[in-house]
Amino acid sequence: MSVAAPVLLALDTATDRVHAALAVGAAVQALDLPGGAQASAQLLPALQGLLRDAGLTWSDLDAIAFGSGPGAFTGLRTACSVTQGLALGADCPVIVLDTLMAVAEDARQQAPQDCAPGDTVWVLQDARMEELYVGAFTWDGADWQVAQAAQLWPLTEPIARWAQVSQDTAKDLHLCGNALQAYPDRFATLWPLGVTVMGETAAPRGGALLALAQRAWARGDTVDVALALPRYVRDKVAQTTAERRAIAQAPRHIDRLMTEADIPAVLEMEQAACVHPVHAWTEDNYRSSLRSGYWMRVRCEVDGGRIVAVCVAMDGVDEIHLLNIAVARAQQGQGIARALLGLLYERCLARQASLLWLEVRPSNERACALYTREGFVEVGRRKGYYPAPDGREDALVMRRNIDLGGTARAMD
Ligand SMILES: CC(C)(COP(=O)(O)OP(=O)(O)OC[C@H]1O[C@@H](n2cnc3c(N)ncnc32)[C@H](O)[C@@H]1OP(=O)(O)O)[C@@H](O)C(=O)NCCC(=O)NCCS
Structure with missing residues (x-):
């Protein structure tokens, strides 16, 4: 031939x-x-x-x-x-x-408009076990160049990477692959950004x-x-019982300082977590707290770094004031707020602060239940303290005494 x-x-x-x-x-x-x-x-x-x-x-x-x-x-x-x-x-x-490049090529062949030279296409293929096979390929006008060789990503990684990109960046993001169809809910937050889906059915x-x-x-x-060899990116498919146990017990979250770059993700998480969006903190609240040097922590997923909770507190001379705490809706009821309060009790001990204060809306039953269980007691009420959907709402002032003898036990 x-x-x-x-x-x-x-x-x-x-x-x-x-x-x-x-x-x-x-x-x-x-x-x-x-x-x-x-x-x-x-x-x-x-x-x-x-x-x-x-x-x-x-x-x-x-x-x-x-x-x-x-x-x-x-x-x-x-x-x-x-x-x-x-x-x-x-x-x-x-x-x-x-195989991932073949998926990118299939998406290009199916797309109503051909790729322009310089377009990079991300291929996201379902790898099962909450993981994705991911590769990126740049079209040079005649062929594909590998922009990122095949990798195994946690299913949470695309959102962690891309949910906060600007609209300008988002419109250059071309995605294809069967994971988009297999997990539509997991990618839903990307679509309003204007990300281009090149071929949900690409194969x-x-x-x-x-x-x-x-x-x-x-x-x-x-x-x-x-x-001729297969291209494996998952080193091991079978785990021993001990390995499975170790994975189940491995920490799923880490706590770290909040930074300005976290603000958009925190706002989105908190708006969805609150009973009403007007209850959530605003961008200004977070910016001024960062400027004031308050104690600000975010809890993130180890896989992918997605923020699942935020906690803000202000140090006084011998007291600490809890200003805000919020846990992502899907993660509520798993003890995360309680764990973050535990960090605050440790801080009280470290700073010899014998009082921990907070304000809460009486209508916020979850938060009131949490604080009461944690040993906070109501010591006052501020009239019309909070904005509410239909005007203003009171704040309950709650306080917890901290035993500075060594354990963070409530003394009330
Ligand atoms: C209030 C909030 C922070 C609790 O976070 P969380 O991680 O779900 O709380 P935890 O899992 O640590 O639960 C601790 C306690 O809270 C209370 N609680 C949690 N989920 C609850 C629910 N669905 N209904 C009633 N009480 C609930 C319980 O007393 C629970 O104790 P228990 O497990 O012994 O029953 C969370 O619901 C949230 O983010 N809400 C929106 C933001 C907000 O209102 N923040 C408070 C501002 S003052």
Whole structure:
């Protein structure tokens, strides 16, 4: 066969589908079949059918291209070993394809408008176990350049990275991959930012595999069959009982100082956490507290860094005033507020502050229950202290005495 019109066979079983295609020059025949457990049984007859329909035999192939992953462990082994067996038999070289790049190419082929040179497409594929296979590829006008090689991300990472980007940055963010369909709720906060979804149904389809294979062929980018290897990014799929236990017991959160950069995420978290948005602190409240050097802590998820709680307090001479505490709605009732109050009691001990003060809306039953259980007692009431949806609302003034003898036990 001539270099200009190679006969290329391409296949990918990294997802739960079998994708395969045959190109005889510019003529392409593609297949998309159920995969998973059926992949190994489906693949060879499907490939044989493609060749038969084109009136060709194995020995007519110039090269065999396969999606090397990342993806399902068994699927990657199936694609690789079938390719090796066929390439050995056909005595032809192998083209190793990046499955995530094939998804980006499929998204480009499906998009109503072609990518502009310089566009970077992020591919997010479902890796199960609350994880994603992620890669980024920049279109140079004729081919893809790898902007970020395949990585394994926690499912929370895209939101942690992108939920606070400016609208200008967001419009340059092109996303595709089956994770967008598998976890629509997990990405929902990105859509109002104007992020571009290039192809929720993008997949390593035959047409995309062949486009990559043809470019690789033109570059002479083929390898000997012995060098065809799957691309694993998850080191280990099976965990021992001890490892599973260690993971379950590992801390899921860390506490750190709040900074100005945290303000947008904290505002969003608190607005959603409060019974009414008018109860939440404003941007000005946080900015002036930061300027005043108040004690400000955020609790973040270890995976992805998402902020799940905030706590602000003001030091006095021998007392501390709790100014604000909020826990993300989805994380409430798990003891997070109580744990943050525990940090404040420690601070009281460290600063020899024998009183901890706070104000709370009488209508805020959750907060009142929390403080009462924690040993705070009502010592006064400020009339019309808080803005409320229908005017003003009183504040209950609550106080907890701290035993400076060593334990943070309430003395009331
Ligand atoms: C009030 C708030 C901070 C509590 O946070 P949290 O992490 O859910 O609280 P915890 O899980 O630590 O719960 C501690 C105690 O709070 C009370 N509490 C928590 N969730 C509650 C609920 N759904 N209903 C009633 N009481 C509740 C309980 O007394 C609980 O003690 P228990 O577990 O022994 O029953 C949280 O609901 C919140 O962020 N609300 C919006 C912001 C706000 O109102 N902040 C207070 C400003 S003064």
